[in-house]
Amino acid sequence: MKRDHIHFIFRGSRVSLAGFPAHGTLLDWLRLDARATGTKEGCAEGDCGACTVVLSRLRDGRLDHRPVNACILLLGQVDGAEILTIEDLADENEQHPVQQAMVRHHGAQCGFCTPGIVMSLFALHQGASEAVTRPQVETALAGNLCRCTGYRPIVDAALEACVGPPQDRFAAKAAARINALAALDDGADLFVGTQTHFFAAPASEDALAALYTEHPDALLLSGATDIGLWITKALQTPPKIIWLGRLRSAFTAIEMGEKTLSLGAGLTLADAMAPLAELHPDLKEIMRRFGSAQVRASGTIGGNLANGSPIGDLAPCLIALGAEIELRRGSELRRLPLEAFFIAYKKQDRRPGEYLRRIIIPRPAPDREFRAFKISKRFDEDISAVLGAFQLGLVGRHVIFARIAFGGMAGTPSRAPMTEMASIGIDLDDPSTWAKALAELGNDFSPIDDARASAAYRSLIARNLFLKTLMEISGIPIDITRLSSLEAPHAAK
Numbered sequence: 001m002k003r004d005h006i007h008f009i010f011r012g013s014r015v016s017l018a019g020f021p022a023h024g025t026l027l028d029w030l031r032l033d034a035r036a037t038g039t040k041e042g043c044a045e046g047d048c049g050a051c052t053v054v055l056s057r058l059r060d061g062r063l064d065h066r067p068v069n070a071c072i073l074l075l076g077q078v079d080g081a082e083i084l085t086i087e088d089l090a091d092e093n094e095q096h097p098v099q100q101a102m103v104r105h106h107g108a109q110c111g112f113c114t115p116g117i118v119m120s121l122f123a124l125h126q127g128a129s130e131a132v133t134r135p136q137v138e139t140a141l142a143g144n145l146c147r148c149t150g151y152r153p154i155v156d157a158a159l160e161a162c163v164g165p166p167q168d169r170f171a172a173k174a175a176a177r178i179n180a181l182a183a184l185d186d187g188a189d190l191f192v193g194t195q196t197h198f199f200a201a202p203a204s205e206d207a208l209a210a211l212y213t214e215h216p217d218a219l220l221l222s223g224a225t226d227i228g229l230w231i232t233k234a235l236q237t238p239p240k241i242i243w244l245g246r247l248r249s250a251f252t253a254i255e256m257g258e259k260t261l262s263l264g265a266g267l268t269l270a271d272a273m274a275p276l277a278e279l280h281p282d283l284k285e286i287m288r289r290f291g292s293a294q295v296r297a298s299g300t301i302g303g304n305l306a307n308g309s310p311i312g313d314l315a316p317c318l319i320a321l322g323a324e325i326e327l328r329r330g331s332e333l334r335r336l337p338l339e340a341f342f343i344a345y346k347k348q349d350r351r352p353g354e355y356l357r358r359i360i361i362p363r364p365a366p367d368r369e370f371r372a373f374k375i376s377k378r379f380d381e382d383i384s385a386v387l388g389a390f391q392l393g394l395v396g397r398h399v400i401f402a403r404i405a406f407g408g409m410a411g412t413p414s415r416a417p418m419t420e421m422a423s424i425g426i427d428l429d430d431p432s433t434w435a436k437a438l439a440e441l442g443n444d445f446s447p448i449d450d451a452r453a454s455a456a457y458r459s460l461i462a463r464n465l466f467l468k469t470l471m472e473i474s475g476i477p478i479d480i481t482r483l484s485s486l487e488a489p490h491a492a493k
């Protein structure tokens with residue numbers, strides 16, 4: 001079954017669209033076509049949150065509300081969803097509880113950032129099952145910049161408004177909204193456009209394999225948190241786009257095995273957070289600091305690896321854990337170690353017509369220690385300057401196995417082979433045995449200077465991250481190795 005238009009719910013009604021440019025953004029459609037100008041354009045690169053809208057979709061038969069950056073989301077990606085914008089919140093008689101709380105607490109001054117902030121808080125409000133905590137509010141607002149009000153009144157408004165399951169008019173209409181969304185879920189392969197210019201979204205992996213084999217020059221689109229910027233900043237106009245967001249089964253599955261964790265490449269970063277956190281607490285922290293709620297709601301783990309970025313957060317962590325990836329072309333499956341995927345700067349081992357399907361991550365054995373640390377200029381919503389990930393195997397107090405990977409130190413996420421070799425034999429009780437391995441980092445990497453960090457800073461920080469790992473594992477008494485120890489008392493709640 002094929003469909004030649006996208007369909008979604010907007011202002012309570014079903015909208016069908018066939019004639020739109022494949023690379024058109026949701027924000028442009030909202031502001032220029034639907035004249036929904038309450039949603040603002042600030043940075044147009046996913047950073048400021050002024051363009052935040054909420055997409056609601058069905059998950060296990062229930063409504064799920066996610067905040068997204070409309071500036072970098074392509075219009076086709078709203079297929080099957082309900083779009084909620086700032087204009088939807090108040091009804092004729094009264095404002096939504098989130099808006100009322102923002103007014104009461106003086107949460108807006110210039111007001112330009114306000115629609116986006118209100119929409120982020122609305123998503124938090126819709127997802128709350130009990131009163132939200134201050135750290136939860138801070139996490140929800142990490143992708144919204146407000147330059148004039150300051151966050152205190154906004155956080156206070158959120159704490160007042162988000163106190164339990166929503167009891168608003170959206171909740172009152174839940175059954176009708178669920179029915180409307182269910183009616184959109186037709187399982188048809190979407191193909192809008194012509195053979196030379198199209199936005200397609202296959203509904204199954206078989207349909208994808210066939211379409212991608214036919215159009216190996218098409219651009220694969222997952223969450224668009226990278227690709228969106230190619231369009232808004234580099235002004236690219238990719239003519240053929242295949243969106244992977246409608247694939248299910250293995251492509252979005254989480255399989256928690258005894259020895260491995262398998263994650264479908266199409267899982268959003270938000271959905272991958274819990275299984276990764278279960279694998280190791282350091283991954284929980286890295287995911288918490290990955291972009292913002294908006295970026296995590298759209299971006300996928302497959303996109304984060306397939307983009308080949310030398311400063312992507314997941315690759316070094318997963319390489320240090322010994323992850324493998326599964327690729328598919330036509331009906332052919334291929335598996336390779338993740339580090340082998342990254343051949344050179346932005347050059348990956350991906351054949352024409354092939355796509356990333358699954359990531360298989362071995363669970364660290366009980367005699368293995370794992371650590372991963374992200375260093376960036378800002379705590380939230382910032383790309384890494386350096387990310388170091390370390391897996392060490394121990395017999396007694398001696399290191400007998402080392403798998404160490406870094407982001408930000410070379411043109412690809414890379415292992416540190418000389419350092420790994422020199423780590424064998426480290427005696428945790430004798431820091432003089434650590435020096436050789438620490439020094440080898442200088443032979444493994446010659447990092448570059450760029451806007452994020454100087455080469456000297458990167459080299460120093462890489463060494464210090466390894467030192468921190470050894471200090472933590474050895475149990476040497478030290479004051480503080482973790483930022484969480486420095487957080488204000490309220491943040492510990």
Ligand SMILES: Cc1cc2nc3c(=O)[nH]c(=O)nc-3n(C[C@H](O)[C@H](O)[C@H](O)COP(=O)(O)OP(=O)(O)OC[C@H]3O[C@@H](n4cnc5c(N)ncnc54)[C@H](O)[C@@H]3O)c2cc1C
Pocket residue numbers: 045046047219220221222223224225226227228244265266269289290291292295298299300301302303304305306307311312313314354355356357381382383384
């Ligand atoms: C504001 C902001 C903050 C960010 N913060 C971080 C951060 O903290 N850490 C970080 O690592 N990154 C960050 N990013 C970068 C980006 O969000 C991530 O890399 C994200 O995981 C990309 O996934 P996506 O699904 O959006 O990819 P897309 O933009 O859809 O695609 C990216 C690339 O991967 C290819 N691709 C996608 N899926 C597949 C697949 N299954 N098979 C083959 N190829 C595929 C696409 O063709 C494209 O080349 C940030 C981006 C923004 C805008």
Ligand code: FES
Pocket residue numbers: 040041042043044045046047048049050051052069070071072
């Ligand atoms: S306009 Fe800044 S995040 Fe979209």
Ligand code: FES
Pocket residue numbers: 107108109110111112113114145146147148149
């Ligand atoms: S009120 Fe947000 S930037 Fe001014």
